[in-house]
Amino acid sequence: MTTVEPVISFNDVSKRYPGGYEALAGVTFDVAPGEFVWITGHSGAGKSTLLKLVAAIERASGGTVLVNGQNLSALKSRAIPYLRRNLGLIFQDQKLLYDRNVFDNVMLPLAVTGHPYRDAARRARAALDKVGLLERERALPIALSGGEQQRLCIARAIVNRPGILLADEPTASLDAEYAETIMTMFRSFNQVGVTVLIATHDQALIERWRPRVVALARGRLAT
């Protein structure tokens, strides 16, 4: 049996927010390449915090976080953009740009990396096609339904073909059927080798897919 290098590795990680609140404590786990992992727990358990540590949006107060072998606590802030370019991020509060249309929102990650326009446009359309929004590329995000906005976030997250996809409550405001289609999308990305971490408290979904679960309770691993 060969051990593969984990893409994400938490070792005794703690996170104390300014003000003293300890959102995570003693969290240790590894994620292998191509794994599909649920991060679960009650509201306030620390799910979002955990994902933010992976994307270097927050820094760990103790322990080490490794992503693709890079120690994030030793990472210079100048290097953070390059870390994030290999991550597809889907946020709990979406963070779309509401003054740009659907197409331009998806183009943003490619503009940031300086992709040639023609190639970038082709990729953006491919991503929009994958989430079924190709016909809406000229629409403003505000004109989309909640589920469509969520899919737009997914398109923006995958357009750079990241190795790791992090999604924070991607189905939170959606009905069961819609949630299902979105989960199918994540499954299909996972099947082509993308490592997927999804934070959710939607127990029904977890029952259905039964992949690996990292459960948090009051900032600690519950299993």
Added chain:
Amino acid sequence: MKTWTRHHLLSLRQGVARLFAAPLATLANIGVIGIVLALPLGAYGLLVNLQAFSGSLPTEPQISIFLAPGKGTSDHAALENRLKSASGVKTVRYVSRESALAGLKRSPGMAEVIASLRDNPLPDAFVVTLADGDADAADRLEHEFRTLPGVAHVQVDSAWVRRLDTLLRLGRTAVLLLCTLLGFSLVAVTFNTIRLQVLTQREEIEVSKLIGATDAFIRRPFFYFGSLLGACGGITALGVVFLGFRLLNRDLGQLGALYGVDASLRFLPLADSMAVVIFTATLSWLGTYISVSRHLHSVEPR
């Protein structure tokens, strides 16, 4: 290299788009910068013109010695010898009252005035030029000549040219001072404008950081925005000064025509005008730099 060009083109487009996104605010900003800078720029333009004018004047000191009326030619000859032997004198020229009147008649507008006179009011005179342009020597000789017999009045003709030169130098210092002060205010105006820009672009900055934009990528449009603002302000200032000179030239043209001279103001040369635009763009760039360095990292994604 290609990526670099693409990034800059994109940033330029974004910078321009942000200028047009709030056209009224942009116009107000450009207006403020333009009008504030028109002040020292106009003063500088006037100064350049005055300098050209003063440069065309003879600066070597001349002393005119007007003689008391009723002296004979023998007195004149004696006086001429005394003048010639004074130290520091280069040439001595005699101007009789008749030739002085004839010269005056040739000046435009004077002929009628002189024709109306019953007799010649002008005195005989000597015009002395000095060997060197030293002001002290001129003063010493002025005193010496004043005591000579038969001399009614002595005048150092070049004194006002030198005074003009001194004044011009003073003016130049004043303009420089004004430029420095208003340069600071230009930096301050851009600083503030960029601060507001950062606030309005908050979401875009945050999202860009989250999807892997480098600081340089985020700053670049601001630099284009700020520098363009400064350049447009500089061009506006040039426009204001240009219009001002046009207006002045209309009046000056009439005045000049009365005296038969070309009294029009020349606009700043192209090189100077370009320097002005580069200067304002650079100052705005500086204001942007300070502002962006201070305010951009207050926008951290959460």
